[in-house]
Amino acid sequence: MTDTFLDLAPEGRVHRRVYTDPAIFDAEMDRIYGNAWLFVAHESHIAEPGQYVTAHLGERPMIVARHTDGEIYVFANRCTHRGMKVCGARRGSKKRFVCPYHGWAFATDGSLIGIPHGKGYNGKIDQKDPDLALDRAARVDSYRGFVFACKAEDGPSLTDYLGPMTRALDNMIDRAPGGEIEMTGGGFRQRYKGNWKLHMENANDLMHASIVHASSVDAAQAVADDMEDGEEDHALQMFKGNGLPLAMMDEVEIHGFPGGHSYMGGFYKEGPITQATDEDPVVAQYRKSMIDAYGENRAEDIMGWDTFNHLIYPNLILNPKHQQMRLLQPVSVDCTIVHSMCFRLKNAPEEMYRRSVRFLSALNSPASQITTDDIAMFNNIQIALDEADSDWIDLSRGLGHDRPHDNGGEIGAVGTSELPLRAQYAAWRDLMSQ
Ligand code: FES
Ligand SMILES: [Fe+2]
Known part of the structure; x- marks a missing residue:
């Protein structure tokens, strides 16, 4: 099967x-999701003992809880x-988890602490038997407040696994003048009828934006044409940004890394969405608070890193500049749930957070005029791949022209290179052949 x-x-x-066979999906859950470090929670949601969130490791539902000993436990x-x-x-806060069926009670570290009417077992059950505790993830670790869990006992540490992508997490967090970010609880969930990889392949695909999203680009341009200079808001700038000509998309840097990770440079070239101008009073106030916190050089370094989507293989997409995150939850070979969330920057003007929420709504809500176009592609690709007209799909744009970069990965010869997709499949081959 490995061959x-x-x-x-x-x-x-x-x-x-690879997109349609349930047996391959099962193998992916075992070999890829069973060995990867997977994001499960942000510590701001589980700061106090008893606080918990529910999450998934692959398809497997999990609880992530802060126990009375102060540690975070991740269990089935x-x-x-x-x-x-x-x-x-x-999410919420509990002293114990009581099963709604027959009332077995579990502590916030997953251990069994109570069985109602236990004498029915005639002394033949031992509550302390570890097999009766909720099954724990083999490893749990966090990187600057981002909690990850791994089902496998062995393998790279979390920081080794994240590798160059720690820079994306650092940059998102460092953008807070207060040095911390907070997940505020809200977000969107959207289910599509397609394989999980279709979304991962889309997020750093600069070739599709001006074509798939043409309708919102055109509508935004028509509205902008009727506006005075300076009147355009963020959503309008976002919609227009996808219409960057392909020759200019090719100027955007695209990076791929061993392990399947990748990121793209920023492609918003004008307007308040670039956060590049102090003419915007919110940006001016934000820049001042960053300089007060970090000094001018360091603040400009942090704010000046102009990138867009960062993919942490296999299922996390970060956008540090706009404080956005998407997490994929594979459900079956042809069904995926996308969780979209955003973060508040501690000690930044509150309007920065509102902009982040508006960005999330415009880009990732089920009513978005952007992500709905992508999801229509995923749904239709899945239907087409289910049919047997032709067996192969092509990922060769840029192949042979990408080149090594001193960040340990490769840089695309052009921004529209399918390098990020090939990086994902290099990791897929490695993990699937283990
Ligand atoms: S299934 Fe949970 S107590 Fe019976
Ligand atoms: Fe898109």
């Missing part, structure tokens, strides 16, 4: 079964009695 996996994704092309949201989900809420 078969490698045959299905040679460099530059992929067999359609599946009762060891007869399999009921122990916790139905997305």
